[in-house]
Amino acid sequence: MNYFAHGRLFLDTPYFAAGTAVPDWLCVLDRKIRVRPQAAQTLVSHPDERVAAVAGGILQHRHDDAWFHRTRAFAELNLQLTAEVRKVLPQDDGFRPSFLGHILVEILLDAALIADAPEQLDAYQAALDSIDPLVVADAINQVTTRPSELWPVFIPRFSAERFLYDYQEDAKLLSRLNRVMRRVQMQPLPEAFLSILPPARHAVARRRQELLTAP
Structure with a gap:
C-alpha cells in the first residue's frame, strides 16, 4: 500500500494516520533506518496519546502491508504491470521494471481511491497539517534503529x-x-512511459476492492 490507502481510514486520529506513513517516510529520509517492531509495540x-497513536499507526502499516502483498490481485497486477513496463523499456533487463510494477500497483490504487472520494484526500492533508512535527519526531526516534534530527x-x-x-x-x-x-539512483523514465499509464490505471481501479480485502 501507499500513503493514502494506509491512512485514509484513520483521519479522525491524525497522529495515528501520520504513523501509518512512517515506514514509507523512512524510505525517503534514510533507507538505512528501520522500525523496531518491539519498540513500537511497547510505545x-x-x-502521551499522540505518541502512542504514532506507534499504533506504524504497527498498522506493517500489518496492512503484510496481508496486502499476499493478495492474489497484488501478485497478478504486479506481474502484469511489470510486463507492460518491460515493453516500453525493452533495453532494461535489470531490477527497474519489477520495481516499477510493484510501486505502480500501490500508487495507482491510491489514485483510484482518491478519484472515488477526493474530499478524503483533503481530509488526509488536513490531518497531516494538524500534527505537531516535534511530537511525531520524538515518537519515531523512539522506535527506529537510529534517531534523526531531520524529522521536524x-x-x-x-x-x-x-x-x-x-x-x-x-x-x-x-x-x-x-x-x-532519482532517489533510488535509477535512470529516469522516458515520455513513452506515459502510454502505459491509462491502461494501468484501469487495471488497478477495476480490482481495487480485491486489493483492499485481506486474504
Whole structure:
C-alpha cells in the first residue's frame, strides 16, 4: 500500500494516520533506518496519546502491508504491470521494471481511491497539517534503529508537497515517478512511459476492492 490507502481510514486520529506513513517516510529520509517492531509495540502504551497513536499507526502499516502483498490481485497486477513496463523499456533487463510494477500497483490504487472520494484526500492533508512535527519526531526516534534530527523539518515539507494530488494526471505522475527514480539512483523514465499509464490505471481501479480485502 501507499500513503493514502494506509491512512485514509484513520483521519479522525491524525497522529495515528501520520504513523501509518512512517515506514514509507523512512524510505525517503534514510533507507538505512528501520522500525523496531518491539519498540513500537511497547510505545503504544505511552502516556502521551499522540505518541502512542504514532506507534499504533506504524504497527498498522506493517500489518496492512503484510496481508496486502499476499493478495492474489497484488501478485497478478504486479506481474502484469511489470510486463507492460518491460515493453516500453525493452533495453532494461535489470531490477527497474519489477520495481516499477510493484510501486505502480500501490500508487495507482491510491489514485483510484482518491478519484472515488477526493474530499478524503483533503481530509488526509488536513490531518497531516494538524500534527505537531516535534511530537511525531520524538515518537519515531523512539522506535527506529537510529534517531534523526531531520524529522521536524521533513514532516512539514512532506505535507506541503501535496504530491498525492498529482496522481490523477499522467504527466504529473510521470514527474513524480522520476523523482523516485532519482532517489533510488535509477535512470529516469522516458515520455513513452506515459502510454502505459491509462491502461494501468484501469487495471488497478477495476480490482481495487480485491486489493483492499485481506486474504
